[in-house]
Amino acid sequence: MADWADWSEDEYVQYLQDERRRFAWVMQRYGGLKAIQAEAAAVQHYPFEASDAPYRGLVFHDEAWHWAMLKIYGERYWIQHPELVEPQAEYRALD
Numbered sequence: 147m148a149d150w151a152d153w154s155e156d157e158y159v160q161y162l163q164d165e166r167r168r169f170a171w172v173m174q175r176y177g178g179l180k181a182i183q184a185e186a187a188a189v190q191h192y193p194f195e196a197s198d199a200p201y202r203g204l205v206f207h208d209e210a211w212h213w214a215m216l217k218i219y220g221e222r223y224w225i226q227h228p229e230l231v232e233p234q235a236e237y238r239a240l241d
Contacts (some may be wrong), residue, residue: 211237
């Protein structure tokens with residue numbers, strides 16, 4: 147993964163928005179949340195971090211799919227739901 151300190155502010159904000167969108171999509175599709183609830187959950191999970199925050203962007207070390215699955219199904223979701231280990235094609239199509 148990239149060194150977030152080297153990213154411009156615009157690059158960071160764009161990546162943040164993209165991950166929020168993906169997280170919200172999973173929360174709607176698999177978590178049953180309404181759009182507004184899913185968007186709020188995404189903002190909560192991916193808060194904006196100031197450029198001088200010591201671990202800015204650390205949440206990006208795993209993709210939104212993984213974080214949303216943890217939120218919906220809990221730790222070790224991949225054991226109870228092995229079909230959800232890899233993101234579905236619809237998720238990949240969001241890009």
